[in-house]
Amino acid sequence: MEESRQVDERQLSRNLVPLPMVVEDEGLPDPRQGDVDEWGRSERVRSFIRTVYEPMYSKWFRVEWEHFDRIPAEGGGLLVANHAGAVPSDAPVIMHGIESRLGRPVYGMADYFFRTVPFIGTMWSRSGGVAARPENAERLLGEQGQLALVFPEGSKGPSKSFSERYHLRRFGRGGFVEIAMRSGTPVIPLAVVGSEEAMPVLFKVPALAKLLGTPYFPVTANLLAMGPLGIVMPFPAKIKISVLEPITFDVEPGLERYPRSLVLEQADRVRELIQEQVFEMLRSRRSIWWG
Amino acid sequence: MGLMGRRVLVTGADTFWGGRVIQALEEEPTIDVILGLGEHDPSVPFERAEFVRADQTYSILHRLVRATAVDTIIHTFLVSDSTTVSSRALHEINVIGTMNLLAAAGAEGSKVSSLVVKSSTKIYGANERDPYFFTEENRRSTSAHTMVERSLIEAESLIDDFAQDHPEIAVATLRFANVLGGGLRTPITRNLSRPLCPTLLGFDPQLQFVEATDVVRSLEHAVKRDLRGTYNVAGRGRIPWSEVVKLAGARPLPIPAVHHKLLMRPFQAAGIYEMPDELADLLRFGRGVDTSKIEATGFRYRATSAGAVQSFTEQLRLDRSAGRSPTTYRYEHDVEQFFRHSPAVVDRR
Incomplete structure (x- = not known):
């Protein structure tokens, strides 16, 4: 079954993902020329990236999904995953996998820091990156029924060193739970294995991070093994992604505020579930490279 | 309550927006009286509106509001383009002018029951921390660092206080996105009308525009419906600046963002481009409103x-082919008074 899926996945990735109708059309002329949507995502750019990234996805990382059918084919969903590797491979892999299989866009929420970087910030935005603001996520999920991918560990995930691998960091202040509650969308937890070994962080240089204004400056094994190429090139670790049972919160959507204790409790629960699943997958993993 | 029998005062009657609003109101025969208040001569002809001259800060408003018993004030004279006036005048107009206006509207004996203010989404600023779509309740992400933003914030807070102190008056503040079309000149239209249009190198922010007629229509709508509270007004969709430049028929002129002030200075001095700080922020991070x-x-x-950009482009093409239509109208006080008040005039419309 996994085999047949991979075939039509490759076919799909060449076709354009149809963009969903966002607002009711009142027949106003809209003489647009480009295809950049209101989030800055361009389907043409995404489609090009999917074509280029496909060998990376299927040959280099040989990505395998478990319970892919738990990802909704339509309607909003907040994908929550663990985050790892100095330049994390988990985000592009998850976005590529879902977009090519389901033919629907995935918006990757990340630090607003990207918006300040010329060229990279624009590319990031065109390829589906959105600044992680609760207002943005709620509009995407609630009003537009899209898929949004968040990493609640934030930059604390990818910046942790190799000795702490697969130990999930604190899930922020549980903002993602509040977003899901307010927009009335399910949380879909994803456990990712392999991303830690793709780009292990040996040590960090805080002074350089400060100088460059980046959230962190890691020295990776890739950097030592491959030189400058190691900045972008991950090791070919086998990446496995397990989709956990979607979680819907039993609260009224659209409220201004939710009880802090409930939010933190639920955030912790999601974190525990992902952590447990990651350990489970590591227990059955025989080889870093072959899975 | 509609427009029937209303007595309307429009501020900034000598400016682009005041003139446009008055012309639109003149189309409504049920309005009783239209008064235009301005510092200079109006630049467009009015048919039945009466023009009253006042200084920038509207110190005569008090008398005027009582004497004419106006029930509606449309305050179009908040300056949101910092290149047109000095920063001192900006403060005088936006803050002191608004303060005098509110004092007059709230004074004893005032019949004012409705106040509509034309503000700007510039009040939100433009920053990397911003949400992609500001709602009216969202606060700006960082404190204001340009004069125009500061004065708008101050003016709006005066208006908020006024609305709270006078619950019997319907106060509506409309925050407009960057306006295009209808012959309006702003730093954005100036830059877009050149063959090469400045962009910030490596940045392609998403912007929202509102078409000039929609500005006038929404102000009228706010009066008709007696709206209360703050409202964002912007056309649907956000467009990358690069696409706006393309739609306007220009080519991008990328300027390194770190040195944009230095590099733009000679162009600004020569009157070719305009790049006030608030525009530089916008061309870096863009802005969207809900x-x-x-x-x-x-x-x-x-x-x-995109429709607003299109409307601007069409106007631009027309201007290029046929030349800017010369301003034939000159306000003559005696002539206007004659047509309005002389017993010799039979048909006043």
């Missing part, structure tokens, strides 16, 4: 963001 609140009151736009 407009569902005004749409929920029944307002319908004539143009999307």
Whole structure:
């Protein structure tokens, strides 16, 4: 079954993902020329990236999904995953996998820091990156029924060193739970294995991070093994992604505020579930490279 | 309550927006009286509106409001383009002018029951931490660092206080996105009308525009419906600046963002381009606003963001082919008074 899926996945990735109708059309002329949507995502750019990234996805990382059918084919969903590797491979892999299989866009929420970087910030935005603001996520999920991918560990995930691998960091202040509650969308937890070994962080240089204004400056094994190429090139670790049972919160959507204790409790629960699943997958993993 | 029998005062009657609003109101025969208040001569002809001259800060408003018993004030004279006036005048007009206006409207004996203010989404600023769509309740992400933003914030806070102190008066503040079309000149239109249009190198922010007629229509809508509160007004959709430049028929001129001030200075001095700080921020991070609140009151736009760009482009092409239409109108006080008040005039319309 996994085999047949991979075939039509490759076919799909060449076709354009149809963009969903966002607002009711009142027949106003809209003489647009480009295809950049209101989030800055361009389907043409995404489609090009999917074509280029496909060998990376299927040959280099040989990505395998478990319970892919738990990802909704339509309607909003907040994908929550663990985050790892100095330049994390988990985000592009998850976005590529879902977009090519389901033919629907995935918006990757990340630090607003990207918006300040010329060229990279624009590319990031065109390829589906959105600044992680609760207002943005709620509009995407609630009003537009899209898929949004968040990493609640934030930059604390990818910046942790190799000795702490697969130990999930604190899930922020549980903002993602509040977003899901307010927009009335399910949380879909994803456990990712392999991303830690793709780009292990040996040590960090805080002074350089400060100088460059980046959230962190890691020295990776890739950097030592491959030189400058190691900045972008991950090791070919086998990446496995397990989709956990979607979680819907039993609260009224659209409220201004939710009880802090409930939010933190639920955030912790999601974190525990992902952590447990990651350990489970590591227990059955025989080889870093072959899975 | 509609427009029947209303007595309307429009501020900034000598400016682009005041003139446009008065002309639109003149189309409504049920309005009783239209008064235009301005510092200079009006630049467009009025048919039946009366023009009253006042200084920048409207110190005569007090007398005027009482004497004419106006029930509606449309305050179009908040300056949001910092290149047109000095920063001192900006403060005088936006803050002191608004303060005098509010004092007059709230004074004893005033019949004012409705106040509509034309503000700007510049009040939100433009920053990397911003949400992609500001709602009216969202606060700006960082403190204001340009004069125009500061003065708008101050003016709006005066208006908020006024609305709280006078619950019997319907106060509506409309925050407009960057306006295009209808012969309006702003730093953005100036830059777009050149063959090469400045962009910040490596940045392609997403912007929202509102078409000039939608500005006038929404102000009228706010008066008709006696709207209360703050509303964002912007055409649907956000467009990358690069696409705006392309739609306007220009080519991008990328300027390194770190040195943009230094590099733009000679162009600004030569009057070729305009790049006030608030525009530089916008061309870096863009801005979007949520407009569902005004749409929920029944307002319908004539143009999307891209439609506004299109309307601007068409005007630009016309100007290029046929030349800018010369301003033939000159305000003559005696002539206007004759047509309005002389017993010799039989048909006043």
